[in-house]
Amino acid sequence: MIDGAVLLDKPVGISSNRALQDVKNLYKARKAGHAGTLDPLASGLLLVLFGEATKFAGPLLDADKEYVATVKLGEKTATGDAEGAIIERSAFQVPEAAIAQALKKFEGSIEQVPPMYSALKRDGVPLYELARRGESVEREARRVQISLVEKIRFEAPLLELRIRCSKGTYIRTLGEDIAAALGSVGHVTALRRTASGVFQVSDAVGLDGLQGMGETERRGRILPLTALLAGLPRAELDAAAETRFRNGQALAFDGAQGLCGVYGRGGVVGLGRAEAGQLHPVRLTAAQGALAATQGAE
Numbered sequence: 122m123i124d125g126a127v128l129l130d131k132p133v134g135i136s137s138n139r140a141l142q143d144v145k146n147l148y149k150a151r152k153a154g155h156a157g158t159l160d161p162l163a164s165g166l167l168l169v170l171f172g173e174a175t176k177f178a179g180p181l182l183d184a185d186k187e188y189v190a191t192v193k194l195g196e197k198t199a200t201g202d203a204e205g206a207i208i209e210r211s212a213f214q215v216p217e218a219a220i221a222q223a224l225k226k227f228e229g230s231i232e233q234v235p236p237m238y239s240a241l242k243r244d245g246v247p248l249y250e251l252a253r254r255g256e257s258v259e260r261e262a263r264r265v266q267i268s269l270v271e272k273i274r275f276e277a278p279l280l281e282l283r284i285r286c287s288k289g290t291y292i293r294t295l296g297e298d299i300a301a302a303l304g305s306v307g308h309v310t311a312l313r314r315t316a317s318g319v320f321q322v323s324d325a326v327g328l329d330g331l332q333g334m335g336e337t338e339r340r341g342r343i344l345p346l347t348a349l350l351a352g353l354p355r356a357e358l359d360a361a362a363e364t365r366f367r368n369g370q371a372l373a374f375d376g377a378q379g380l381c382g383v384y385g386r387g388g389v390v391g392l393g394r395a396e397a398g399q400l401h402p403v404r405l406t407a408a409q410g411a412l413a414a415t416q417g418a419e
Contacts, residue, residue: 122150122151122152122171122172123148123150123151123171123172123343124171124172124173124174124345124346124406125170125171125172125174125343125344125345125346125348125349126168126169126170126171126174126343126344126348126349127144127148127168127169127171127326127331127342127343127344128166128167128168128169128320128322128324128325128326128342128344129144129166129167129168129169129325129326129327129328129331130164130165130166130167130322130325130326130327131159131163131164131165131166131167131328132164132327132328133161133162133163133164134161134162135161136160136161137155137157137158137159137167138155140155140167140169140328141153141154141155141167141169143328144169144328144331145169145171147331147332147339148171148339148340148343150171150172151172152171152172152175153169153170153171153175154169154170154175154178155167155168155169155170155178156168156170156177156178156181156182156317157181157182157186157288157314157317158240159314160202160312162202162203162204162311162312163312163313163314164312164313164314165188165312165313165314165315165322165325166314166315166316166317166320166321166322166325167314167325168181168317168320170349171343173346173389173406173407174346174349176391176392176404176405176406177346177349177350177392177404179404180353180380180392181317181318181349182288183288184288184317184318184319184352185266185268185285185286185287185288185317185318186285186286186287186288186290186314186316186317187269187283187284187285187286187314187315187316187317188283188284188285188286188292188312188313188314188315189273189281189282189283189284189311189312189313189315190281190282190284190292190295190296190309190311190312190313191279191280191281191282191309191310191311191312192279192280192281192282192296192299192300192307192308192309192310193278193279193280193307193308193309193310194213194215194277194278194279194280194300194303194305194306194307195210195211195212195213195278195305195306195307196209196210196211196278196306196307196308197209197210197211197297197300197306197307197308198308199238199252200236200238200252200293200308201236201238201291201293201294201296201297201308201309202293202308202309202310202312203308203309203310203311205238205308209306210306211305211306212305213277213278213303213304213305214304215275215277215280215303215304215305217275219303220272220275220280220303221271221272223299223302223303224270224271224272224282224299226302227267227270227295227298227299227302228267228268228269228270229266229267230264230265230266231264231265231266231267232262232263232264232265233262233263233264233265233290233291233294233295233298234260234261234262234263234294235248235260235263235291235294236248236291236293236294237249237251237252237257237258237260238252238293239291241260243258248260263289265286265287265289265290266286266287266290267284267285267286267287267290267295268285268286268287269283269284269285270282270283270284270285270295270299271283279310280299280307282296282299283315285316292309292312293308293309296308296309318352319351319352326342346388346389346406347382347384347388347389350382350389350392351382353380353381353382353392354376354377354379354380354381354382354395355376355381355382355383355384356374356376356381356382356383356384356393356395356400357384357385358372358383358384358385358390359385359386360385360386363385363386363390366383366390366393366400366402366405367390367402367405367408369402370402371399371400371401371402372399372400373398373399373400374393374395374398374399374400375398376395376400377395378395378396379394379395379396380392380393380394380403381393381394381395381400383400383402387408389406390405390406391403391404391405391406392404392405
């Protein structure tokens with residue numbers, strides 16, 4: 122059984138699930154998942170997780186993301202991106218000096234109303250299905266954190282931006298709101314995820330690249346479990362403490378509070394949460410003996 126992750130540079134034109142299945146088949150993995158969906162029209166970093174690494178999808182999803190987005194001013198579409206029909210046009214005059222000033226308004230904690238073309242559900246039905254039927258429903262605003270939004274270049278009508286944001290941020294909505302702040306309408310014509318937490322797209326490999334590799338080289342692209350927890354504080358356990366922790370017991374702990382990567386003598390034990398002087402189990406990997414037996418059976 123493979124336990125680890127591959128940094129994939131997903132191409133435009135396929136879904137995240139299609140990319141996941143292609144990579145899973147290349148590695149002949151039994152169990153795989155990913156940490157953060159990219160729309161078919163978006164490219165960039167997709168963390169493909171194998172085996173025990175799928176247990177860490179939650180914290181990886183929670184990590185901040187970075188994108189490069191291109192917003193086309195003067196045209197609003199039904200979907201907020203290039204896939205939808207144009208529903209509004211607007212003339213615009215945007216001095217270069219006004220762009221930086223407008224972008225600053227979006228840094229920090231802001232509220233976003235999720236778009237109708239999203240996977241959020243109302244009474245069990247995805248909003249995008251309602252939107253395709255011409256229906257619109259009230260959506261509650263959500264608070265997100267934008268730590269950076271800066272201009273890369275502006276060649277009217279295209280405004281290219283670098284955005285660093287918290288999970289749950291809708292870049293399409295942000296693009297529309299930025300266009301409105303510039304006195305126009307707009308939609309996202311291109312989107313690329315360049316980072317997720319500590320991981321960078323510059324370290325990723327494309328599907329074509331993986332397919333062209335030999336098995337040894339392809340295996341060499343797998344990041345171990347320790348790499349996935351590298352950005353978290355460490356909690357080290359001896360054998361006795363590991364046994365108690367794996368049995369669901371909280372342990373006395375005086376280290377950093379919050380989510381921790383937990384390690385034992387055999388490697389990664391899992392994830393723990395430290396609070397009020399105690400370390401509580403969150404997600405546990407299989408014990409080393411069980412892992413060895415599984416790998417030996419393959």
